[in-house]
Amino acid sequence: MKQKIIITGGTGYIGSHTAVEFIMKGFNVVLVDDLSNSEVSVLDRIQEITGTKPLFEQIDLTDNNRTKSFFNAHKDASGVINFAALKAVGESVKKPIKYYHNNINILLNVLENMENQGISNLIFSSSATVYGLPDVLPITEENQTKRPTSPYGNTKKVAEEIIEDLTKVSESLNAISLRYFNPIGAHDSLKIGEAPNGIPNNLMPFITQTAAGIRRELKIFGNDYDTPDGTAVRDYLHVVDLAKAHVLAFERLISNQSKSNFEVYNLGTGTGYSVLDVINSFEKTTGISLNYSYDKRRDGDVPQLYSNPNKAQTNLNWKALLTLDDMTLSSWKWEQNLRNGY
Incomplete structure (x- = not known):
């Protein structure tokens, strides 16, 4: 019997790449998503890559009655990967109630129904934003979490605290929180990638949409940070490397290691790249010159965030292998696929 894994937010950018990795490892994958920031056609693309179309249910997981029915139908699952959340930093600053209501209620409903059905293993999709404005770089898991600079980030910090509190009293729950830095790139099949609805919130789709002529220019938020070139520095990692970490973390849980x-584990390359570093890589790998200008700093952003990923290397046997050039080139090839009607 294949082990069943539930992936919430499973048709999204990271969720779909993670679904591919679990299917390729022989798991029976069940995806649940409300399709607020993804398309159901992702299921066919996952099938094209893996030969298997995962079971899918469209559910708003803030609805506990529907969530209860879903978990009742999949009580034989070995565990849950919880991606389902709103994730735009800027929007969260403007609409905090929306973010707290959605992200915290989804987590509470998932945890309650896992407990009711005796599902023991949870991988939580967290974020480097839980470190707030860090005192020391690179960031290790020993860095104290702080009040994040955005409501989005705070939903991740509060979620981790909820999970930790529950693991202290639960007889069965085991959880790993993966703190992502900045995932970009696309699957090498070019069948799945980042395809946000509306105006992108992240740097990479803004770059590719500008290169494709969809956006007139790329806005760089802030060029007066205390960084080598004045633009914000982040630890970018390839989404496929990130997806593989979820399989390794889940295998750690089910093997009681x-x-x-x-x-908690940081997932990053350990290298900080500025916005201009990413632009330079994109222009080098694609041969396309980007039209960009500087704008004021964006609310909720911090100057620098980059990881020390040694704990994940030691305990999960995971390391990010793909380079920034791999990330930028695959992002552009994926964007071209989208523009060609894929």
């Missing part, structure tokens, strides 16, 4: 009921 965790040293505590709640573990």
Whole structure:
């Protein structure tokens, strides 16, 4: 019997790449998503890559009655990967209630129904934003979490605290929180990638849409940070490397290798790249010159965030292998596929 894994937010950017990795490892994958920032056609693309079309249910997981029915139908699952959340930093600053209502209620409903059905293993999709404005770089898991600079980031911090509190009293729940830095890139099949609805919130789709002529110019938010070139510095990692980490983390849970009921891991390359570094890589790998200008700093952004990923390397046997050039080139090839009607 294949082990069943539930992936919430499973048709999204990271969720779909993670679904591919789990299917390729022989898991029976069940995806649930409300399709607010993804398309159902992703299921066919996953099938084209893996030969298997995952089971899918369209559900708003803030609705506990529907969530309860879903978990009742999949009580034989070995665990849950929880991606389902709103994730735009800027929007969260303007609409905090929307973010707290959505992200926290989804987590509470998932945890309650996992507990009711006896599903023990949880991988939580967290974020480097839980470190707030860091005192020391690179960031290790020993860095104290702080009040993040955005409501989005705070939903991740509060979510981790909820999970940790539950693992202290639950007889069965084991959880790993994966703190992502900045995933970009696309699957090498070019069948799945980042395809946000509306105006992008992240740098890479803004770059590719500008190169494709959809956006007139790329706005760089802030060129007066205390960084080498004045633009914000982030730790970018390829989404496929990120997806593979979820399989390794889940295998750690189901093989009872965790040293505590709640573990946290940074996922990054350990290298900080500025916005201009990413633009330069894109222009080098594609031969396209980008039209960009500087704008004021964006609310909720911090000057620098980059990781020390050694703990994940040691305990999960995971390391980010793909380069920034791999990330920018695959992002552009994926964008071209989209523009060609894929």
